[in-house]
Amino acid sequence: MNVEGGLQGRTNKLVDSCYTFWQGAIFPLLHEAFRQQGKEKELLLPTDIPWFAPSPLQSYVFLACQHPGGGLRDKPGKSADFYHTCYSLSGVATSQYGLDGRQFVLGDAAVNHLGRNDVYYNVLFEKSQRKCKFFEDNPTFQYQGREISGQEGEGVRLARVQMLGLLPPPSGPP
Numbered sequence: 001m002n003v004e005g006g007l008q009g010r011t012n013k014l015v016d017s018c019y020t021f022w023q024g025a026i027f028p029l030l031h032e033a034f035r036q037q038g039k040e041k042e043l044l045l046p047t048d049i050p051w052f053a054p055s056p057l058q059s060y061v062f063l064a065c066q067h068p069g070g071g072l073r074d075k076p077g078k079s080a081d082f083y084h085t086c087y088s089l090s091g092v093a094t095s096q097y098g099l100d101g102r103q104f105v106l107g108d109a110a111v112n113h114l115g116r117n118d119v120y121y122n123v124l125f126e127k128s129q130r131k132c133k134f135f136e137d138n139p140t141f142q143y144q145g146r147e148i149s150g151q152e153g154e155g156v157r158l159a160r161v162q163m164l165g166l167l168p169p170p171s172g173p174p
Contacts, residue, residue: 004064005056007091016074017065017084020057020091025119027052031099032159054095058106061088093117101166118163120156125163132160 006015007023034040065072065088071080072088093114096105105113118128132152140149152160 004060005053006060006064007052007057014075015060017061017072017091018074018087020061021087021094021122022091024052024057024091025094025117025122028094028099028119032162033155035162036155036158052095054098054104055106057095058092058104058112061092062106062112089114090117090122094119120159128160 004015006017007019008015009019009022031040034043061072064076065074065084067073067080069080071082072085073080074084094117096103096114097116098104103109103113116125117123118125121128121131123131135150135152139151140147142148
C-alpha cells in the first residue's frame with residue numbers, strides 16, 4: 001500500500017502484517033517460474049529486485065507492528081500473536097533478499113537482518129537444505145509401519161540450484 005508500506009490481502013482490505021509473507025512471497029515464486037520458462041527477459045521483468053518495495057514493507061512491520069510487550073501484530077492497536085509474528089518475520093526475511101542475491105535490510109543490519117527464508121517451505125534456507133539432504137540420503141523410510149517415499153518437485157529443485165548459486169560460500173568450520 002502506498003501510504004502504509006505493508007500489503008493487503010484483497011481490494012478494500014486494510015494492510016495486515018501476515019500478508020508481508022502471504023503476498024510478498026508470491027513475487028519470488030513467480031519470478032522463478034518465469035525464469036525457468038525462459039520468459040524473464042521476454043516479459044522485461046526486473047531481475048534484481050523482488051517486484052515490490054522492500055524498505056516500506058520492512059518499515060511497516062518494524063515500526064507499526066511490533067507490540068510493546070513483544071511479538072508482532074497485524075496492525076497498530078491489535079494484540080500480538082504467534083500467527084502474525086511468524087508470517088511477519090517470514091515476509092521480512094523474504095523481502096531482505098533480492099532476486100540476484102543482494103540484501104535489502106532496513107536500518108541497522110546488525111539488529112534487523114534475518115536469515116534467508118525458503119519461500120517454498122517457509123523455513124530458514126539452511127533448514128530446508130538439511131531436509132533435502134535427509135531425503136536424498138533416505139529416499140524411502142519406514143514411518144508408523146508404512147514405507148514412505150517422495151521427492152521434491154522439479155521446479156523447486158531447479159529453484160534451489162539457482163538459489164545456491166547466489167548464496168555466499170559458508171564460513172567457518174563445516
